[in-house]
Amino acid sequence: xxxxxxxxxxxxxxxxxxxxxxxxGRRLRELRKQRKQxxxxxxxxxxxxxxxxxxxxxxxxxxSFETLLRLAEGLDVALTELLxxxxxxxxxxxxxxxxxxxxxxxETQPYHYEILCTELVNxxxxxxxxxxxxxxxTEFGELFHHPGEELFYVLEGEVELHTEHYGPTRxxxxxxxxxxxxxxxxxxxxxxxxxxxxxxxxxx
Amino acid sequence: xxxxxxxxxxxxxxxxxxxxxxxxGRRLRELRKQRKQxxxxxxxxxxxxxxxxxxxxxxxxxxSFETLLRLAEGLDVALTELLxxxxxxxxxxxxxxxxxxxxxxxETQPYHYEILCTELVNxxxxxxxxxxxxxxxTEFGELFHHPGEELFYVLEGEVELHTEHYGPTRxxxxxxxxxxxxxxxxxxxxxxxxxxxxxxxxxx
DNA sequence: TAAAAAATTATCAAATAGGAAAATTCTTTC
DNA sequence: GAAAGAATTTTCCTATTTGATAATTTTTTA
Numbered sequence: 080x081x082x083x084x085x086x087x088x089x090x091x092x093x094x095x096x097x098x099x100x101x102x103x104g105r106r107l108r109e110l111r112k113q114r115k116q117x118x119x120x121x122x123x124x125x126x127x128x129x130x131x132x133x134x135x136x137x138x139x140x141x142x143s144f145e146t147l148l149r150l151a152e153g154l155d156v157a158l159t160e161l162l163x164x165x166x167x168x169x170x171x172x173x174x175x176x177x178x179x180x181x182x183x184x185x186e187t188q189p190y191h192y193e194i195l196c197t198e199l200v201n202x203x204x205x206x207x208x209x210x211x212x213x214x215x216x217t218e219f220g221e222l223f224h225h226p227g228e229e230l231f232y233v234l235e236g237e238v239e240l241h242t243e244h245y246g247p248t249r250x251x252x253x254x255x256x257x258x259x260x261x262x263x264x265x266x267x268x269x270x271x272x273x274x275x276x277x278x279x280x281x282x283x
Numbered sequence: 284x285x286x287x288x289x290x291x292x293x294x295x296x297x298x299x300x301x302x303x304x305x306x307x308g309r310r311l312r313e314l315r316k317q318r319k320q321x322x323x324x325x326x327x328x329x330x331x332x333x334x335x336x337x338x339x340x341x342x343x344x345x346x347s348f349e350t351l352l353r354l355a356e357g358l359d360v361a362l363t364e365l366l367x368x369x370x371x372x373x374x375x376x377x378x379x380x381x382x383x384x385x386x387x388x389x390e391t392q393p394y395h396y397e398i399l400c401t402e403l404v405n406x407x408x409x410x411x412x413x414x415x416x417x418x419x420x421t422e423f424g425e426l427f428h429h430p431g432e433e434l435f436y437v438l439e440g441e442v443e444l445h446t447e448h449y450g451p452t453r454x455x456x457x458x459x460x461x462x463x464x465x466x467x468x469x470x471x472x473x474x475x476x477x478x479x480x481x482x483x484x485x486x487x
Numbered sequence: 488t489a490a491a492a493a494a495t496t497a498t499c500a501a502a503t504a505g506g507a508a509a510a511t512t513c514t515t516t517c
Numbered sequence: 518g519a520a521a522g523a524a525t526t527t528t529c530c531t532a533t534t535t536g537a538t539a540a541t542t543t544t545t546t547a
Contacts, residue, residue, distance in 0.1 A: 176452055255381045350505080
């Protein structure tokens with residue numbers, strides 16, 4: 080049975096600022112106006128009564144999932160676009176720099192991790208540098224698997240990437256791999272020295 | 284006025300596959316099981332009756348926005364995570380490898396890009412290698428700004444990172460920076476040779 | 488500015504969601 | 518494998534949402 084990756088535990092999930100119940104109406108009206116649609120037009124496109132649309136826009140009722148889906152479709156937006164307007168205007172500008180060797184170090188069986196930019200919480204991607212200690216498939220143990228995606232770039236040494244659904248692949252310095260983390264995966268060092276990779280992971 | 288980054292144009296927006304009405308139940312149950320919660324436990328956390336949770340899980344009713352919000356909160360996930368599971372949690376296992384120098388090359392004024400893992404669409408992160416051509420702030424021109432977040436790791440040379448809200452920062456080989464892309468930003472080479480960075484960007 | 492048209496909101500009946508508790512199904516324990 | 522316990526589903530009833538239509542407000546036109 081695959082085990083969850085230890086990184087996943089170290090990574091605090093991104094705090095999401097979605098709409099709260101009282102903002103949905105404003106948001107719906109905003110999108111509709113943007114598209115220069117009237118309630119009537121939106122009603123025709125979605126089959127939802129104008130009276131209902133009015134009540135939603137005025138936060139007088141909490142529409143069902145069905146209704147939300149039809150509204151989003153009628154506005155030609157993804158549901159997430161309706162419910163979680165991308166920020167950017169939210170304007171929380173941030174910057175974080177980690178100098179070579181100054182990350183937070185963390186030891187696991189097959190990898191030594193140096194986790195980078197840990198001062199910055201709420202980031203969506205999680206960069207780290209991993210030194211691959213395992214040198215054989217058996218030494219690695221069970222493959223990791225967890226929700227999300229990850230990619231890595233080989234900085235030093237030679238890597239053998241093992242996954243659940245593909246044959247082992249060799250990667251040399253300068254090579255890059257991208258994979259779906261739900262698929263069992265794990266990296267070994269196969270060169271003379273332990274390999275070093277720059278790794279970026281995104282959860283769920 | 285800041286200009287949008289040319290990378291943004293090259294990156295195909297992540298194709299969003301939202302849930303349709305009949306998938307919500309399965310999705311809710313999946314998340315709940317993942318967290319090893321019972322309907323009873325989730326009920327206690329959210330104040331929603333187990334009977335209601337059961338009906339939602341079996342697609343016997345279409346929960347209101349209120350209820351959706353409370354369910355997401357009780358599961359400790361963003362609403363979007365409940366409603367729009369990323370591919371990958373859907374178990375579409377994928378792998379993509381790009382060998383050194385084999386990415387898609389793309390020239391812009393301040394950067395030469397080599398975009399990696401382009402065969403894989405629908406990925407959330409976008410890795411590339413950038414050679415920094417600009418050597419002064421004026422040569423760079425307007426700072427880039429676009430929705431999303433990005434990080435980079437210095438592979439060669441010396442980098443000066445300019446941003447809208449922070450003073451310029453020098454980065455040497457092995458250093459890593461993480462930033463909010465909505466803030467104006469741009470990198471210069473300040474060493475003897477053009478600097479080379481491994482860059483990862485995530486849009487919206 | 489008055490009248491007409493369009494858009495939005497209020498009203499009320501019908502349909503659907505949501506909760507309490509009983510009934511069932513699934514797990515554990517002996 | 519039966520009994521006990523836990524988890525889930527069903528039942529039944531109340532609260533809320535939804536749609537049709539009427540009333541109101543806003544916009545357009547003459």
